[in-house]
Amino acid sequence: MSTPQEVAQALDSVGYLPSTEIAAAVFLAQKLGKPILVEGPAGTGKTELAKAVARIANAELIRLQCYEGLDESRALYEWDYQKQLLAIQAAKLADAQSEETIESQIFSEKYLLERPLLQAIRNSDSTVLLIDEVDRLEVETEALLLEVLSDFQVSIPEIGTVQAIRQPTVILTSNNTRELSEALKRRCLFLYLGYPSKDRERDIIARKVPNIEEQLASKLVEIVAYLRSEIDLKKAPSISEVIDWAQALVVLNIKELDQAQIKQGLPILLKYVDDIESAKAQLSSVNVPG
Amino acid sequence: MSQVKYLGSNAEMLGSFIDELRRSGLPISASEYAEALTALELVGYESAEVFRESLKLVLVKKISHLQTFEKVFQRFFAFHLDSSEKQADGFSDVSGVLSASGSGSEASEVDLESLVQHALEAGVDRDISLAASTAVTWYAGIDPSRSVGAAYYIQKTLSSLSVASQIEDLSEGLDVFEIHNLKNNAKKLESKVAADVRRRLLMLRGVEAIREPSTNTPDNVAFLYATAADLQQMRKLLRPLAAKLAVKLGRRRRQQQKRTLDVRATIHQSLRTGGVPVKLRHKPRLKHKPELIVLADLSGSVASFARFTLNLLHVMQGQFSTLRSFAFVDEMDEITESLKRDDFSSAMNQVVGNAKLLGAHGHSDYGSAFKLFEARFLESLKASSTVLILGDARNNYHHPEAESLKQLAGKVKSVYWLNPEPTSYWDTGDSVMADYIPYLTGAVEVRTLKQLERFIDHNL
The missing domain is CATH 3.40.50.300 (P-loop containing nucleotide triphosphate hydrolases)
Incomplete structure (x- = not known):
């Protein structure tokens, strides 16, 4: 490329x-x-x-x-102690090899855990x-x-x-x-990587939920943008949560969103009870379609 | 897509752009400069957007610097980067800049209104740029002989454009989400107007005309003089700082703790290696929740700082389940519960409405505050707690009651004092830092977010 x-x-x-x-x-x-x-x-x-x-x-x-x-042993490598010990004991039994040969053998790649x-x-x-x-x-x-x-x-x-x-x-x-x-x-x-622009988010939804109507997708994106910036949330809705909501709406065959439906969707978008409550409270006090 | 045009050599252009970034507080090393050049050779100059993003990827290393980068970039490349295609075919003669840009010249005022309306509703970048440059042509009245700055013309254009009232008209019958969308587009329009004015000024009067007093990064604004807008900016940076603080206090305790050997598990494990305990097993360490007590001066003399402090406390409340916040002026009250409100403004109202902070004279009195704290809350402190005191230690010539602080310090693990005044001001006038310092684990000047971050990184 x-x-x-x-x-x-x-x-x-x-x-x-x-x-x-x-x-x-x-x-x-x-x-x-x-x-x-x-x-x-x-x-x-x-x-x-x-x-x-x-x-x-x-x-x-x-x-x-x-x-x-x-730590190192989880991120980089670790020696396989069990195998090493077995090798040592086997070598002792056979009693043939010198200590150096054993050592060089057990610290070889064969005993390395990646x-x-x-x-x-x-x-x-x-x-x-x-x-x-x-x-x-x-x-x-x-x-x-x-x-x-x-x-x-x-x-x-x-x-x-x-x-x-x-x-x-x-x-x-x-x-x-x-x-x-x-x-x-x-x-x-x-x-x-911040939250996507409206256009990009709409395109992402359209891509992931192919049979969603364009108008509904735009509305979703608008609502989510509002939630992300106007309400003080512990965790703002992620892209995948928005996709989940879009999917839910398509499955339920909902074409237009009114106040009640937006509120029903909140538990999909928000993962804290407090967040859901404060979003509900704020949405009740403003002019929402329907 | 528009192109990047620059007359000098690329290395020169990049060099002076980087100088400008450094002036605004971004640390950029020589090797990053070299890398930026390589990057530009790789991506080419065909797309303005790719050009900008590539530079950003290489030169910016911190979230708090992103905005500064954008600002400086806007200013520096305003002329070289034309965002609408109309302008891409060149602004070669100066008279054209003064009178018109593309079709904007023929647009009458009525057309402009519909242009702006369309831009606000549709939110397409190209339309917004066109509306912005047309508006500048109409309203800015740029006079190259006058040595006024870009801000003047931007202001002039925006006030004639009266976007706010347009939004109000357009908002009729719309729901809250659509209005939010309009407002966002309006912000974009305003920044495009600013960019357009700068581009024209740069063209007419050269780079000096648009150089602004070096942009301060939000982590470098002094709390004591922060405006509401600054605080808004800072709030975004506060959450990671509070998280860091929580991590730091939590982690430190865990590291100090000795791990106890789990004999049973170790022997069990050793069976796998022929009875040789190659690996030791430890009992799981108890997770300590960091305990933090904050005492904050909320008096008028540190009004801006107090607002910042409340912001900080509010954000911290989300991170520490064991945070207790106390506020004082010359009375002392616990405000932990009030801060638990999710929404900052309602938390603020709770604090203002419910906490009893004002006593007999209503000026900050650290002495009486510490004394009250000792009397009421000392018993509830734990030996493992960390105490943070936030304030300027300006005691209005009351008794400092350092003995009370000593009692407090004896009861807890550590006491830190964060003072929003420069160290050189301490102990001048009615500041009584020196009386308290002997009992503190640390006293630090914390005037800016940067200093707060440094405190968290190095002192804790």
Whole structure:
């Protein structure tokens, strides 16, 4: 793919409708060989983007879900102790080999358990590495990622440095619960993914719910835009929740929305009781169709 | 799609654009500059949008800098990037800029009205741009010999255009969502008008004409002088900060805690490795909910800061289930319950309506506030709590009652004081910071969100 437009078309063809920004990010990430750091509120299609990128390249998607307390043995690699012990005991029984040979044997690749980062690096097919919710890592653990992100290699003391056979496309996501370290950010292209523009959201709905009427889709998008910006919500409706609502309306064969129907739809869009209550209260006090 | 046109070399153009960004507070390294150039070579200059997004991807590393980037970009490339196709075929002669842009010249005032109406209703970018540039042609009356700034012409155009009353007319019979949509389109129109005015000024008078006092990023505005609009901006940045604070306080406690070995599970696990306990198993650590007590000065002398403080507390309430908030002027009251309202303005009304903050004289009196706190609430504090005090320590020459603060500090884990005044102002006039500092775990100047963030990152 030699232009951002072609990337956009490719993403579109696998069912992900990109904005210019997203297409440019994917394009540049490939050309510059840099990871993309996608930041933004939950439910704006960050993880979905990684999946779509994997689909267009026909690549394997390897996912590292971050959480507090994630360590090397979960992210990079681990030695298979059980197998190593068995090998030692077997060698003792046979009593044939010297200690050095045993040692060199048990610290070989045969006894290495690959974790997502190493797996992504050693994969000989094309790979998309998704590092999900990086902001949940502690600052210290973030450093684990740096070697992989900039040099695409992993150092294992007993074996040496493992270089990437084929450089994976790396996508990191963050919900911005904390500021990531400068070192990490410097290595990445920074893509902010907010809620989509009205036109884009309408197109997404039309794509995912093909038999929805255009007018209804526009109305949905208007309502959701209002909810996102005018009501102070704990969690604003995500794109997938809007799609769910659209689907529900099509199934129920509702063509026009009135006050009561909008209120019925709120539990699909909003996931906190408080949010639903405050949205209901506010909608009752304003002029709503029907 | 419109194209990017620039007369100088690309490297030069990019260099001065980056200078402008740096002036506005974005840290951009030399390697990012180089990378931006490479990126532009890769994406080409055919599409203005791709051009902008590519630069943004490479040069911006922080959400709070996005808006500054957009502003500077608008200003800097206003002339080089024409967003409507009409203008793409060139603005080569200056007289054309003064009188007209494309078909806008022939549009009469009546047409303009319908243009604007259409733009507001349909919300299509192209229509909005056309309406904006036509309006500027009609109303701005740009006079290149006068050295007034862009703001003057923008204001002039917008007031003649009276978008607000147009919206009012159009809103009749519409529901709230459609009105919301109209208002959003109106915002777009206003920013297009601003961009158009700047583009013309740039054309006529050169870059100096549109250089504005360096744009402040919202994380750099002093709380004490923040306007309502600034606060609105800040509020968006507050949620992640509050989350960070929660994480930080929660995490620190967890790290300090010693992990206890789960002997049973360890032995069980060791069976898999022939009785050798290769891996230790630990008992799950208790998740500590961070406990935070905030004492906030809500007096008039720090009005802007107080409003910010309430915003912060309100956002924090969502993050900490164990946050207790207290407010004071010269009386002290707990406002935790009031802040639990989801909607900020109703929470604010609750605080104003229900909390008893004013005592005998109604000026802030830290001494009496601490004394009251000691008498009423000291017993309820836990040894693991963290206390934050927010205020300027301007005591109106009352007794500082540092002894009460000492009692408080002895009862809890740590006490931090966040002061919205620069350190150099502390202990001048009626400020009594020095009396309190001996009992504090830390006292920091927190004038801006940036400083607040630094405090959370490094002091906690």
